[in-house]
Amino acid sequence: MIIEAEPGIVYLDERTGEPMEVVGEVLPLAPSRSKLPFAVENLRFCNWCEAMAQRDLNDCPTCGRRMAPLG
Numbered sequence: 001m002i003i004e005a006e007p008g009i010v011y012l013d014e015r016t017g018e019p020m021e022v023v024g025e026v027l028p029l030a031p032s033r034s035k036l037p038f039a040v041e042n043l044r045f046c047n048w049c050e051a052m053a054q055r056d057l058n059d060c061p062t063c064g065r066r067m068a069p070l071g
């Protein structure tokens with residue numbers, strides 16, 4: 001699950017009620033041509049490398065390839 005999280009807050013799994021453990025963080029890639037904040041609702045997965053990229057970009061900032069159109 002990918003969420004925007006605040007430091008010091010414990011988030012609970014909606015189904016099990018168990019505290020969720022941070023296993024990774026998403027960091028902004030700067031500079032970027034995207035005008036969108038690097039937030040969950042603005043992100044998509046690159047169809048080539050599976051990295052996250054802002055939805056208003058045509059080319060993946062990670063692998064540089066042209067991403068498939070959004071459905």
Ligand SMILES: [Zn+2]
Nearest residue numbers: 046049060063
């Ligand atoms: Zn990519």
